[in-house]
Amino acid sequence: MTQSAFFDEMTASGGDVRAVYARISRWLNASPPELLAARREQAELMFRRIGITFAVYGDKEATERLIPFDIIPRVLSRTEWNRLEKGLVQRVKALNAFLADLYGKGEILKAGVVPSDIIYRNPAFRPEMAGRPVPHDIYVHIAGIDIVRVDADDFYVLEDNARTPSGVSYMLENREVMMRLLPDLFASCGVAPVENYPEHLRASLRSVAPLRAGGDPTIVVLTPGQFNSAYYEHSFLADKLGVELVEGRDLLVRDGFVYMRTTQGPKRVDVIYRRLDDDYLDPLAFRPDSTLGVPGLMGAYQAGNVTLANAVGTGVADDKAVYTYMPEIIRFYTGEEPLLKNVPTWRCREADALKYVLEHLPDLVVKEVNGSGGYGMLVGPHATRAEIETFGKKLAADPSNFIAQPTLSLSTCPTSFSGGVGPRHVDLRPFVLSGADGVRVVPGGLTRVALKEGSLVVNSSQGGGTKDTWVVDDPQLA
Amino acid sequence: MLARTADSLFWFARYMERADFVARIVHTTRRLASLPSRESSVANEWEAALSAAGALEAYQEAHEEVEANAAIEFLLFDTRNTSSIVSCIESGRINARAVRTALTIETWQTINAGWQEMKKVQAKHQARSLDTEELVAFLDLAMKIALDVDGSAYRTMLRNDAYWFSRLGLYVERADNTARILDVKYNILLPESESVGGSLDYFQWNAILRAVSAVTSYHWIYRDGVKPWLIADLLILRPEMPRSLLACYGEIVRFLDAISSAYGRQGAAQRRARQILGRLENTTMKDVFGAGLHEFLTDFIEDNNTIGGAIAEQYLLD
Numbered sequence: 001m002t003q004s005a006f007f008d009e010m011t012a013s014g015g016d017v018r019a020v021y022a023r024i025s026r027w028l029n030a031s032p033p034e035l036l037a038a039r040r041e042q043a044e045l046m047f048r049r050i051g052i053t054f055a056v057y058g059d060k061e062a063t064e065r066l067i068p069f070d071i072i073p074r075v076l077s078r079t080e081w082n083r084l085e086k087g088l089v090q091r092v093k094a095l096n097a098f099l100a101d102l103y104g105k106g107e108i109l110k111a112g113v114v115p116s117d118i119i120y121r122n123p124a125f126r127p128e129m130a131g132r133p134v135p136h137d138i139y140v141h142i143a144g145i146d147i148v149r150v151d152a153d154d155f156y157v158l159e160d161n162a163r164t165p166s167g168v169s170y171m172l173e174n175r176e177v178m179m180r181l182l183p184d185l186f187a188s189c190g191v192a193p194v195e196n197y198p199e200h201l202r203a204s205l206r207s208v209a210p211l212r213a214g215g216d217p218t219i220v221v222l223t224p225g226q227f228n229s230a231y232y233e234h235s236f237l238a239d240k241l242g243v244e245l246v247e248g249r250d251l252l253v254r255d256g257f258v259y260m261r262t263t264q265g266p267k268r269v270d271v272i273y274r275r276l277d278d279d280y281l282d283p284l285a286f287r288p289d290s291t292l293g294v295p296g297l298m299g300a301y302q303a304g305n306v307t308l309a310n311a312v313g314t315g316v317a318d319d320k321a322v323y324t325y326m327p328e329i330i331r332f333y334t335g336e337e338p339l340l341k342n343v344p345t346w347r348c349r350e351a352d353a354l355k356y357v358l359e360h361l362p363d364l365v366v367k368e369v370n371g372s373g374g375y376g377m378l379v380g381p382h383a384t385r386a387e388i389e390t391f392g393k394k395l396a397a398d399p400s401n402f403i404a405q406p407t408l409s410l411s412t413c414p415t416s417f418s419g420g421v422g423p424r425h426v427d428l429r430p431f432v433l434s435g436a437d438g439v440r441v442v443p444g445g446l447t448r449v450a451l452k453e454g455s456l457v458v459n460s461s462q463g464g465g466t467k468d469t470w471v472v473d474d475p476q477l478a
Numbered sequence: 479m480l481a482r483t484a485d486s487l488f489w490f491a492r493y494m495e496r497a498d499f500v501a502r503i504v505h506t507t508r509r510l511a512s513l514p515s516r517e518s519s520v521a522n523e524w525e526a527a528l529s530a531a532g533a534l535e536a537y538q539e540a541h542e543e544v545e546a547n548a549a550i551e552f553l554l555f556d557t558r559n560t561s562s563i564v565s566c567i568e569s570g571r572i573n574a575r576a577v578r579t580a581l582t583i584e585t586w587q588t589i590n591a592g593w594q595e596m597k598k599v600q601a602k603h604q605a606r607s608l609d610t611e612e613l614v615a616f617l618d619l620a621m622k623i624a625l626d627v628d629g630s631a632y633r634t635m636l637r638n639d640a641y642w643f644s645r646l647g648l649y650v651e652r653a654d655n656t657a658r659i660l661d662v663k664y665n666i667l668l669p670e671s672e673s674v675g676g677s678l679d680y681f682q683w684n685a686i687l688r689a690v691s692a693v694t695s696y697h698w699i700y701r702d703g704v705k706p707w708l709i710a711d712l713l714i715l716r717p718e719m720p721r722s723l724l725a726c727y728g729e730i731v732r733f734l735d736a737i738s739s740a741y742g743r744q745g746a747a748q749r750r751a752r753q754i755l756g757r758l759e760n761t762t763m764k765d766v767f768g769a770g771l772h773e774f775l776t777d778f779i780e781d782n783n784t785i786g787g788a789i790a791e792q793y794l795l796d
Binding site: 048049050226231235238239244245246247249250260261262263264 | 482583590594643737794
């Protein structure tokens, strides 16, 4: 019945177009290749003019590269989305409860659900945060949860991003560009809007301001600066939020409060949406060589005079070793069964698992516990014998630093390229906001697509692209 | 607003204005240098151009002697020259990029698109030297970018401190440029009482007017042939001439006043700017020539620098 091992979201790999893709399929059939090519070019021009660029580290020539954008949208039905949304809300609530517990009483460790050593020996665990509650017990104000689909019914969480997840500007700009490029198709599909994301973000950030800030807290976005790979996103968000985009050197700490240097003298800052890693935040508390941070910031934060979003020390919760315990973590705090599945994972720290993994390296994906961006991992089926051998030695030398997963059959979506249209593997990163008044997710998220035929690596730092993600109402499907 | 934002806006506008000025200087110098004349004058013209662009010292560090092609290369493409056209557009864009949220989308897109065009020409030039036609097109491009950026800022930016700081950068730079071009030619800008030279000087006078796009304006105002003392009058004391020192200071005072009234206090920058404006308003060309044009311009350039310093001190550094 199936023509390929992968689930195609348009054709279900069986030839019949799924109802949710009916309009897209009709549009594709009616659009000659030249038209798609012309639209592709227009899209690229728009992105370049807006200046949505992404820096690739170690690539001096291309300091400002565009992330390729595919004009064929990725479609989810409202029913599918509602299921995802419930699961996302549940998962992020559990993440926040978990962090509040880790930096509070540590019940989950006492109960033996999660082994203490993977927490306390984790470099992302911040002892400075222990016993210092944060406003409304919210640590992860902005989460990016990476999800993959393997068939008509099954979605898996691939990874939780609880530090400074990026990509939301692409979600918003992709939508803008699609509405301008393909207005008729867009209008005919009844796509749920995403453009209220900045509103929700602002509301979430306001809700966690220190009490003494009063009704109108001063919010800023803190960026490492314009040579950071995500600088475009930082400035985009500051602009949409209507707040200042500051660098570390624009802030100062005086008498336990944080101020920004303005043309009218110092102005107090209440909430910092920081896009700077923990290590760089404050040279007095963390890396002393950081020139990007603000000396004394940690002191002001610990005194409760400023709120950082996300909180310091959230990295301990999105570690790949902790990930393997997420189902237990969700059960522990919510008393519910997890609505979103984890990818089955071997913890190489466990002897049986390690044995299995070492014997099955050619079939598995092995990741470093603290790695990100698709670096430092082995994709067994795509690796050479020599690569597998080298990696095996690395793994045997330090097993607790690795986890392994089966190679997932990531779903594919029709994707346009210079030679035509064909299936390419995709994932999805929805953005989940937590504030004092609850958890919010805008319908959709960032769909990342592996543009190389057969590739499963969607990371933009390794040549992945993006698509607009459409959540469409079910009644519209007919 | 953030002090750093104000600083970037100020310098963004300065660099764009400077790119325009350097392009104009090169344009007019090419015209002058192509006139049939004494061989030696070609090198003199380029030396004057480098001097007006504030790049002579840097040039002399990199080159033994002043020569047309090397000077053009230095003024257009050399990244060691912080005032070369590519350096100005690059720095202008870096400053704009640092404060994207303080600019309108239109203004950002204008500078960004202009920069992309500039990068294409730069890449082409690196592959093989541009021919004359392409060089001229590049000068036109630089002027167009400055004009478009200026126009989009004027048309789209809110009239608040972001706009005022960028305008201050523009007028401080422009006043400096006008004073410089007059100063490198002060020896041919003689008062009415002195006898004037031959046809070569005529072309020189015209070149000055061209460099500040004032040929037509001159004729509208004076309805007379080109006279050196009138050129000096036009570029120093005429309020209706948008590049005159007086007009620039009118604007500098206006924008500094807007800032001080919005912020509810004033400082050294406002007081100093009003002093300079007052002095320009209360002087005549007779006084200027009496004291010596060169001395007058040298003093002005220094005063103008102190305004830049006072603005930085008061608003841009903390």
